[in-house]
Amino acid sequence: MLDRDGVGIHYEVAGPAGATTVLLTHGFSSSSQMWEPNLLALAGARRVITWDVRGHGLSGSPDDPALYSEALSVEDMTAVLDAAGVDRAVVGGLSLGGYLSLAFHLAHPERVAALMLFDTGPGYRRDEAREEWNRRVERTASAFETRGLDALTDSPEVARTTNRNTAGLARAARGIMAQRDSRVIDSLATIAVPTLVVVGANDIPFLAAADYMTGKIHGAVRVVLEGAGHASNVDQPAAFNHAVLEFLEGL
DSSP: HHHHHEEEEOEESSSOOOOOHHHHHOTTOEEEEGGGGHHHHHSSSEEEEEEETTTTSSSSSOGGGGOOOOHHHHHHHHHHHHTTTTTSSEEEEEEEEHHHHHHHHHGGGGEEEEEEESSSSOOOOSSHHHHHHHHHHHHHHHHHHHHGGGGGOOHHHHHHHOOOOOHHHHIIIIIISSSSOHHEEETGGGOOOOOOEEOOOOTHHHHHHHHHHHHSSSOEEEEEEEEOOHHHHHHSHHHHHHHHHHHHTTT
């Protein structure tokens, strides 16, 4: 557990030291537990770091809304790598975790050896689309405040999560998941590291985003997993692990 100015950040390390390190970030309202179907395979020959975004899992859920932001989350990722003694890593994540991986690359490109983007999107360039997204985020946050745990979806990556603090999730939605600008989507063409884009064939809302990122990131590899929805790593773990390992072994 890291102390980030009074906010605890939980992380775990699996796999052999000295090998390629992978940093994985979970999706909104989930936690590092969502990677359980993948850790045995992925950490067999390399070090894998998983962590809980503030407001999630075993990490702290501070009362102050100002302690939740994209920038703070990116620096939490930096602190986790520092604590593990890692200068450069393959950085990947699912949904919100994928977006934070892109934001991390924008802030610290020198620390990213490769990117892995799972069932995610790069944000919005148009103000109207961003505003619509933020209205959805506000509805999500309000639902956690009024309905508590009943507001959780039944998505497989969420179902694996325990230690839920719905007030923290509401603050995380408003502070971390809400979009402020187009910096991340505008940065796609500048990405020069190997990039893997994975999306479930049934994850309809993110198929177009996967195509967009693949087209904008030079040399990006796109993999569509049949029989998988938004939680592609949980829905089809064997196919997901194969795609990720094949990419990692090619670095």
